[in-house]
Amino acid sequence: MIKKYEHSSIEKKWQKYWDEHKTYEVKNHEPGKENEYVLIEFPYPSGIGLHLGHCRSYTAIDAYARKERLCGKNVLFPFGTDAFGLEAERTAIREHKMPQEIVARNIETFHKQLKQLGLSFDWSRTINSCDEEYYKWTQWQFIQFFKKGLAEKQETTVNWCPNCGVLANEEVENGTCCQCHAETTQKAKAQWVLKMTEYGERLADDLSKTEYLDHIKLSQLNWIGKSEGVEVDFEIAQGGKFSIFTTCIETIYGITFMVLAPENKIIDSLKDKISNWSEVEAYRKETAKKSEFDRTEMNKEKTGVKLEGLSAINPVNGKAVDIYISDFVLAGYGTGAVMAVPTHDQRDFEFADKFNIEKIQVIDGADVSNKAFEKQDYLGKGCKLINSEEFTGMTVEEAKEKITEKIVKNGVARKKLNFKMRDWIFSRQRYWGEPIPMINCPNCGWVPEKEENLPVRLPKVDSYEPTKDGESPLSAIPAFVNCTCPKCGAKAKRETDTMPGWAGSSWYFLRYCDPHNDKEFVNQDALKAWLPVALYNGGNEHTTRHLLYARFWVKVLFDLGLVPVDEPFKKRISQGLILGADGKKMSKSAGNGIDPRIMVDRYGADSLRLWMSFIGEYSEKAVWSEEGLKACNKLLNRIWNLQEIVSGTGETQELSFIVNQTIKKVFDDIDATKFNTAISAIMILVNEIYRVNKLTNDEYKKLLIIISPFAPHFSSELMEIMGYGKLEEVTWPSVDEKALVRNEIEMPIQVNGKVRGVIKIPAEFSQDEILNEAKNYPEIAKYLNGEIVKVVFVPKKIMNIIVKA
């Protein structure tokens, strides 16, 4: 009589064993083994601890890592926490504690809970972005960025949240703060920026070097928003000039007015020549007050003011047109000025209607009296130009080239790339972040702190709440602010802004390669051993924030010769959300949340691990069901109970094919992150074993190995009971290709496209032999009354007989 499957004691036993034996610690070099880096985003350690979403991604990626190890790879699978940032600070303020305390407490909870899931992390490499030994190197890298000219303090308009201060564009959602959802406004402020736009083209183009999921690539491309066009200079008849950016140079003869962004500085220099200045000034003030949201709201009526007394000269035909300012032109994109062609741009069309401006059609092929004939409708359709002097009659594509050629030659234009993506605003007026290691000297300007003095420590303070005036809380600490210039020794002031939450997460995956190095940020040999990351899993919400920042960061380090690769992640995948049993997002208020710890208590970590993989396609959302978890527990019990029938060695003839087929399928599916079908294949095998009711020790061992990535405690225990050795000493079972070759196959036979029967035939049967055999099956033969006009035969798949009555 066998023992009952008791998940609780088994799981505790093996977790202790793995901990004590440091089973999953990994060296940078292991003779005879190929290295592979498997990575999952390091989480923010929230006080609530693990939720089901963590369970899904962590256990699935753990299964992948475990399978790779079984296949003989030396696998780096590390864990860390990202504890700097607004979320931690806000929790601390709410609980009236120091962020340091909260973070230490939460990390401990996280580690404990993760170990209860049996995850095979290398715990010796654990890092934490708010540790001094870590952020010292974040600061050091910032200094390298500064020296390279990629970090700069700029006076810019920034997104301003009344609670959180400065936000990057990536942190603003629909005009609200992505953290606290307060409405954001625009504010002028001096900020550190990292010049990410200089890398725009490479960030866009190098996506082709990666194997990210298509929708991830697309989102990134969309965000980067690369567009190719022409920058053209326009003389102002009354003196001065300005430039515009356009992607539709073919419409240049259709210009009937020009529009400047209200913030455009050129307007100030033309003040004397503008006769309605007070009106202009009023409009500019009104625009400045508007939040980003108001300003970008769609379908809003166009507004603007004409700059009376000014006109711009179209360089292709010398035509003078009026100049307007309007808030639909954004100061931060292109040159902050546009040429307006109301016949071929809908915004210009609406503006022209409002201000009664003439419209000249320059591309033939549609009626423009009610709406504009826009580029998405005319490009690639062979449309021809009209009203365009010597370019009339050319196709749009031809004209694009020729017009550009002409005006570039005349020195009034140049080809240009533009990006929707902006530079990365890198300052936050917050306490809980890495201090920016810069010093402002009255003689030398901005000077980096000496590298040997790093880290610039975040001072321990009593009060760290954000200030009312929006300045960093650090600015109120004279001992922190006052310092001497590292260059000339003069009295100087330290920068009091801190880095954004995204700083530490932009390079943590590099540090895992060499986490305890106190001489350099990471040793080059360690980086070469592991990079690039083979598989990187993380949330969809990071596609345009963290993922873009990390790619940028690594490209800069690559250019500095500090990392061996210019793309850090080969493959990127994302897990789908786990919804509550009611199909809604799990939340406290909906009361549909599931505590994974309770599920682990009830059914065991192995059952939960299986269910998180079996619940559905990994990247799709899935609906929680405890019944499904029970089914996975049942599978483990069924496998456990197989002990009773196991006997002998070698292979069971009836099982030979399916055992080998399953080994292959589970391997392929885990490789392709199709965990759900891997588990269903195992279920099919187990069902078949029950049907045959025979199993050898060799086969049982293979079954335990292939399910071990999903149920590692369970497999370890059974391997021990059966005397099969330790899990970490075995390898993935090899597939006996001979067993997969079948002598006899089943072939569906169609008559006129409908399946009429399935016949058993030797695999090597020819088309004629199969046709003759099929005629012996009455259920098929009865449809063959008539002339056989055609036979379609796909070897080993199907035969279709076409009969004419």
Next chain:
RNA sequence: GCUGAUGUGGCGAAAUAGGCAGACGCAAGGGACUUAAAAUCCCUCGGGGUGAAAACUCCGUGCCGGUUCAAGUCCGGCCAUCAGCACCA
């Protein structure tokens, strides 16, 4: 508005390269075991029609059309849901 994804039984879902649609699992129904329940094991399970039954037959992957011997899969046009972007010149 633009871009992308998705749409398959009562439910979660499978279907490598156009080749037996619904694997696997849940729920449901029936049976075995049991004093009983739980657990376990076995069977049935897309819809309509004919039939006592076995069986036979037609329909069926959001809708309409096309290509093909053959379409969940490819093409064209719609509809719905979700997500991202949102005056980007």
